[in-house]
Amino acid sequence: MRVLLMGHPNVGKSVFFNRLTGANIIESNYPGTTVDYTKGYMRQFGEDIEVIDVPGTFSLDPKDKAEEVAVKMLRDNKDAKIICVVDASKIERGLYLLLEIIEEGFPVVVALNMWDTAMDKNIQIDAPELEQILGVPVVPTVGISGEGISAVVSKLKDITPVDADAIVERMGGI
Amino acid sequence: MELTADQRWELIEKISEKTVKFGAYRHTLKDAIGDLTVRPSTGIPVAIAVLYGFWSIFGSFAGTLFTDGFMCKIFDEHWLPWMQSVFPGGLGNWFYAIMVDAGHIQNGMLTASDNSFESFGVLTSGLFVPFGVVLPAIFIFYLMLAFLEDVGYMPRLAVLIDTLLHKIGLHGYAIVPTILGLGCNVPAVASTRILETRKQRFIMMALVATFIPCGAQIGIMQDVIPESIGFVMLYLFIGYFVMGYILNKVIPGRAPEILMDVPPYQKPMLKNIKRKVWMRTSGFLKVAVPFVLLGCLIVNILYLAGTIDWLGNVFAPVFEGWFGVPKETAGPLVAAFLRKDLAVAQLSAIHMTKYQMITSVVLVSIYFPCVATFAMILKESWKALLGSLVVLLIAAFGWGGLLHLIWKLMGVA
Numbered sequence: 001m002r003v004l005l006m007g008h009p010n011v012g013k014s015v016f017f018n019r020l021t022g023a024n025i026i027e028s029n030y031p032g033t034t035v036d037y038t039k040g041y042m043r044q045f046g047e048d049i050e051v052i053d054v055p056g057t058f059s060l061d062p063k064d065k066a067e068e069v070a071v072k073m074l075r076d077n078k079d080a081k082i083i084c085v086v087d088a089s090k091i092e093r094g095l096y097l098l099l100e101i102i103e104e105g106f107p108v109v110v111a112l113n114m115w116d117t118a119m120d121k122n123i124q125i126d127a128p129e130l131e132q133i134l135g136v137p138v139v140p141t142v143g144i145s146g147e148g149i150s151a152v153v154s155k156l157k158d159i160t161p162v163d164a165d166a167i168v169e170r171m172g173g174i
Numbered sequence: 175m176e177l178t179a180d181q182r183w184e185l186i187e188k189i190s191e192k193t194v195k196f197g198a199y200r201h202t203l204k205d206a207i208g209d210l211t212v213r214p215s216t217g218i219p220v221a222i223a224v225l226y227g228f229w230s231i232f233g234s235f236a237g238t239l240f241t242d243g244f245m246c247k248i249f250d251e252h253w254l255p256w257m258q259s260v261f262p263g264g265l266g267n268w269f270y271a272i273m274v275d276a277g278h279i280q281n282g283m284l285t286a287s288d289n290s291f292e293s294f295g296v297l298t299s300g301l302f303v304p305f306g307v308v309l310p311a312i313f314i315f316y317l318m319l320a321f322l323e324d325v326g327y328m329p330r331l332a333v334l335i336d337t338l339l340h341k342i343g344l345h346g347y348a349i350v351p352t353i354l355g356l357g358c359n360v361p362a363v364a365s366t367r368i369l370e371t372r373k374q375r376f377i378m379m380a381l382v383a384t385f386i387p388c389g390a391q392i393g394i395m396q397d398v399i400p401e402s403i404g405f406v407m408l409y410l411f412i413g414y415f416v417m418g419y420i421l422n423k424v425i426p427g428r429a430p431e432i433l434m435d436v437p438p439y440q441k442p443m444l445k446n447i448k449r450k451v452w453m454r455t456s457g458f459l460k461v462a463v464p465f466v467l468l469g470c471l472i473v474n475i476l477y478l479a480g481t482i483d484w485l486g487n488v489f490a491p492v493f494e495g496w497f498g499v500p501k502e503t504a505g506p507l508v509a510a511f512l513r514k515d516l517a518v519a520q521l522s523a524i525h526m527t528k529y530q531m532i533t534s535v536v537l538v539s540i541y542f543p544c545v546a547t548f549a550m551i552l553k554e555s556w557k558a559l560l561g562s563l564v565v566l567l568i569a570a571f572g573w574g575g576l577l578h579l580i581w582k583l584m585g586v587a
Contacts, residue, residue, distance in 0.1 A: 010437050024453055029326035029440050032350065032368035055367075065367040065375065091194060095186045103176055117438060122197030130193045144443060164177065171188045174181050 002050045002077055003156060006070065006101065007085035008094060009056030012113045012143035016085060017053035019149050031056060035066040037073055045157050052077075058093070060100045074104070081156055082108045088118035088125060088140065098134075099164065107159040108136045111152050115140040133170050135162040204439045211330045212436065221334050224327065228318055236311035237396035245306035249290040254298050258286060261297075272474040273297050278523070291398070292523040300470040303394065303519050304463050311393025312458050313451065315357050320450040324442035328353070333434055342418025343377050343429040344369065351378050352414075355386035358458065359547040362386065363554060373427025376558050377418060379551055380565040383543040385414035390462060390515035395535060398522040402532050409532075410539055413573045417565065461546055462513065469512035473505060473520070482508065496571070497537060498578040498587045499530045510538045512545055529581045536577055541570040 005013045009031030017025060021040030026033055038053045057070035074080075082101055086094030091112070101108055112118075112127060131138040137155040141148030168174055177185065210216045254275075263270030265277050265286055274295040277284045287293035290302035322328060328350060336346030347368055355362030359382055366378040387395070387410060395403045422429065476482045486493070486504035493501045502524045510517035517538045521531065543551065543562070551559045581587035 010435065024449055026450055026453065027446060028320075028323035028328070028450075029437055030323060030328045030332075030350065031435055031437075032347065032365065033323075035364055035367040064370045069367075092186050092190050095189065096182055099177065099182050099185065120200075120202065122199055124195040124197065126193040126195075130189070133189055133192065144446075168177075168185060171185060171192075174177075174184050174188075 001045075001047065001156070002052070002080040004052050004054050004073060004077060004080045004082050005085060006054050006074070006082055006097070007056060007113075008058055008087060008090075008097065011056065011085045011087040011094070013053055013056065013085050015143035016083065016111065016113075016149065017051060019143065019146055020051050020153070025053060032066060036069060042153075044153055049156075052080075057097065059097055060104070074101070074106070080106065081159060082106045083111055083152060083156070084108050085111045085113050085143075088112040088115050089121050089123055091118075091123075091125060099167075102134070102136070102162060102167070103164045105161045107161050109152055109155045109159055110134070110136060110138045111141045111143075111148065112138060113141045113143050115148070116142050116145075134167055135170075208330075208436070208439055211327070212333050214334065217330065217334050221331055224322070224331075228322075231318060232311070232314055232392075233396055235314045236393055237400065240310035241307050241393075241397050245302070245310070246290075249298070249302045249306050250288070253302075254287070254290050254293060257295070257298055268478055271295070271478065272471065276474065276477065287523075291519050294470065294474065294520060294523065296467055296470040296474070299516075299519060300467045303513075303515055304390075304459070304466045307397055307519075308390040308393045308462065308515050309455070309459070311396065312357065312389045313455050315389045315392075316451045316454045317447070319353065319357060320447040320454075321442055323450075324440065324446060326437050326439045329434060329436045333436060336434070338415075340429070341422070342381075342415060343422030343425070344374055344418070345429070345432050346434055347432065348374075348378055351382055352386060355382040355388065356392065357389045357454070359383060359386065359388050359543060360461075360550045363547060363550040366554070370430055370432070371428050373425050374429055375554075376425065376561055377421045379554065379558050380421065380562045381414050381418055383547055383551060383562050384540050384566040384569045385410045385417065387539045388514060388544075390458075390513070391518055391539065394515045394518045398518055399528075399531055399535060402528060402535075406532055406535050406539075409536060409573075409577065413540070413569065417569055417573075421565065462515075465513050465545070466516050469509050469516045472512070473509045473516075476508060477505065496578065497533055497574050498581060499534045499537070500524060500526050503534050503537070506534065506538060507541060510544070511542050511548075514538055514544055527586070529586045533574060533577045533581070537570060537574050540566060540573060542566065 005016055007013050014025050014027040014034055020042045023040040025038050034055045040051050041048050042051055054070045054073045055066040057067040060071050062068040062071045084098050084101055127138045127140055139148050139151045211220050257274050261270055261274045265284055274297055275287050275293040277286050290298050293299055332346035332349045335349050339345055339348050351362045351365045354365055362382045363379055366375045369375045369378055482505045486501035490501040493499050493503055506517040506520040509520055521534050551562055
């Protein structure tokens with residue numbers, strides 16, 4: 001199995017990556033720390049799973065070279081599963097990239113990261129409801145303390161691609 | 175099925191209405207600090223204070239405390255004399271000259287060196303430069319950088335300097351490659367990928383390779399020319415803006431606005447800082463130590479073979495006429511291709527005036543990227559490499575020659 005960590009810049013993908021693989025890659029509190037992809041491995045479900053930390057991208061329509069790397073990674077790994085890391089305190093724009101990834105037909109787990117920051121900002125997200133609507137697992141996480149990360153990993157096993165039409169339908173069409 | 179962008183946003187709005195509640199936002203202390211450091215009236219003084227603090231700690235810890243107070247004593251008083259006494263051959267022997275000390279002519283006599291800058295042997299200067307001088311500098315630089323990065327100060331700095339950097343075709347985030355470059359130019363070149371257009375990436379790479387001295391070089395300058403390092407840095411920074419301004423006018427292409435995302439301040443995590451400092455410092459040692467040793471070896475061999483003297487004589491009109499520096503500067507300039515820190519260390523052993531020294535150090539910074547940076551730019555794009563070489567040739571002659579002119583006008587050249 002191959003897993004891609006995707007998401008906006010500075011949502012904590014590298015923190016996730018270091019946690020999952022025990023690797024050491026540079027993580028910082030500013031967008032654009034990761035400009036190239038990094039591979040690592042984690043042992044899970046009795047197999048070695050390849051995890052790839054992908055540079056942050058706002059959409060699948062790249063606007064700089066780091067984003068080009070990200071989109072290329074996705075295109076080159078059609079059989080990969082995706083952990084889409086979303087900044088819970090800026091959830092709406094994170095959903096845009098998520099929808100694009102779903103439309104491309106990738107199986108996805110959503111990590112609603114920086115859950116603590118969202119709480120600080122008094123933003124309440126109904127994760128189970130979101131999971132219902134999207135049809136993909138949605139897990140609140142706090143990357144830097146490690147909360148929720150094992151839950152994200154455990155969901156990886158059984159995810160399958162979902163149909164974007166079904167999401168539109170559940171929301172009563174557009 | 176594929177949605178259009180508008181359809182996606184519409185869908186997101188519906189989803190968000192059902193699942194997200196935005197409560198009343200509490201203004202926290204973090205936000206207050208955040209505002210203070212971004213608003214220009216308070217943010218600029220804070221930025222100046224932060225950068226000044228950065229510089230003072232860097233200088234006092236790496237230069238004064240560690241290198242002068244500790245490493246110089248170990249190397250000059252113990253290691254060098256010990257090597258001079260036990261290494262076979264002795265003064266005048268060619269192998270001894272390469273490995274330990276070539277000595278210098280004083281009053282017509284070949285005299286042994288008494289410090290680890292002058293001796294320039296593989297086992298003396300070759301170890302003293304990376305471990306005695308540069309390691310403490312790199313360590314403290316990366317420690318402070320990791321702290322600023324993790325707290326989340328960098329994006330604020332980017333916002334503040336945005337307007338200024340637009341004048342040279344870049345934008346606020348160009349501060350990231352610039353500051354990384356002050357540590358090492360290699361990761362700085364990689365980080366130019368966060369810039370949007372090819373024009374911006376090229377300008378950034380060229381400026382980093384020419385006008386941003388790396389941490390290793392700054393560390394050694396602190397030790398060799400403590401009284402003029404401020405001037406050298408300022409002269410290079412001005413060059414950075416002048417050259418940037420010109421490149422922005424000359425190079426076709428766009429330099430778009432960006433909307434900057436400023437993340438909230440965050441308490442830095444000790445574990446992450448430790449890891450980053452360790453990774454970057456050990457990364458430095460792995461790349462730098464072999465190159466310093468190799469550099470010492472090659473330069474010594476070229477000296478013994480007479481190649482350096484030959485180069486010096488051939489280019490003497492350029493060195494002496496255009497730049498106003500001694501022709502012996504040829505040696506350090508060869509070394510500078512391998513390691514800039516080594517080159518500055520070597521300059522310190524050449525007899526010249528303070529002003530010639532400043533010019534030579536500026537030349538070492540500008541004239542060519544070190545081989546590691548060279549390879550990194552090549553990896554990004556060979557066109558960028560060719561372009562950068564043209565830029566730095568112009569920069570070296572222009573900016574170096576201008577300095578000579580300034581000294582002439584001041585009557586000190």
